[in-house]
Each structure stands twice: as structure tokens, then as C-alpha cells.
Amino acid sequence: MIDNGLGFVVSAACCAIGVVALVAPVAHVWLVYAAVAFPLGLVLLALMISRVPGRLGVLVGRAFAGHDAEPAPLPARTFARALAWFAVTRVLQGCETALLLALISAPTDVATIVFVDGTLNAAGFLGFMLPQGLGVVEGTAAVVLTGLGVPLPAATAFALVRRGRVLACGAIALVVHACTAAYQRRTSSAI
DSSP, X not given: OHHHHHHHHHHHHHHHHHHHHOXXXXXXXXXXXXXXXXXXXXXXXXXXXXXXXXXXXXXXXXXXXXXXXXXXXXXXXXXXXHHHHHHHHHHHHHHHHHHHHHHTTOOOOHHHHHXXXXXXXXXXXXXXXXXXXXXXXXXXXXXXXXXXXXXXXXXXXXXXXXXXXXXXXXXXXXXXXXXXXXXXXXXXXXX
């Protein structure tokens, strides 16, 4: 929920900043997204540091497991650590967006980078019903980039390279997980 709350807030802010700052005509539907997503994200974040999730957990625990102990709220230190890691990932993602825009000879001014990154994050959240927003994010990239004057083949290349990075990172994570699990099984059976 922290990632979703922060994701809504940041993507909404990026979309709004991009629409306002860009000289090129962009769809103002992104302002509607920002108007809905920003407060939604703030509510999700407020819920995460409140006692509401614990109280809901008590109700569910009573109904299904016979337990009624309320868990402690999210520690402020854990929340701060999550915020820091979220900031790092957003900076890296912005750098990736800037690099890919440069590789397709698209504008690389801050407003364009922020807007493109925000719209792609928004598409990921709006396409939640599909795994990783498959197709939704790529279609959004094509529409947004062509709207900014990028030729369709370059916009498609941008979207596919970005998806390729997601798949490559996922594959690496699966291999690391499998190797770690095998190592742990081997070391626990040796004891």
C-alpha cells in the first residue's frame, strides 16, 4: 500500500507538472487523473501510518481465525525507510526515461521526462488488472510520445526497451531466488 500510495501521489504530481510545463499540446485528461490520484494516494499513505489497518485486521481475524489481537501500527522508521527506497527507485526510473528519450532523439528537458515518467506510472496503476500493465503501458507510451512529436516507430522502440528491462530484471530476480533457495536447502540438509 505504501508503494501504491506514493505511486499515485508521485505519478499525479508528475502528470500535472508535465501538462502545465510542456509547451507541446498534451491531453488534459492527465489533469483529471492527477485530481483523482493525488488525494487517493494521500489517503492510502495516511491509512498506512494509522491504526485503521490493524483494526480491520482484528475484524477479519475474529471472523476467520478466532484471533482478536490488534497488530502494532507501522513503525515510523519502517515508513521512512520505505520512502527512501521509493525515492531511489523513482530517481533511477527517471534516469532510465531520460536515457531512453535521448536514445530515440526525443526531447530530454525536465518537463518532458517528468511528464513521460508520470504518465507511464499512471498507466501502470490504471492497468492494474493486467500483470504489470502489459500492453497498457506500451500503448500509453506510444500515444504520449507521438503526441509529443516522436515518430511511432521510435515511440514503440522506447516502450519495448522499457518492457524488456522489466522482463530482464524479473528473470534475474527469479534466478537469484532459485539459487538462494537451492543454497538454503543444501546448507540446511548438511546440518
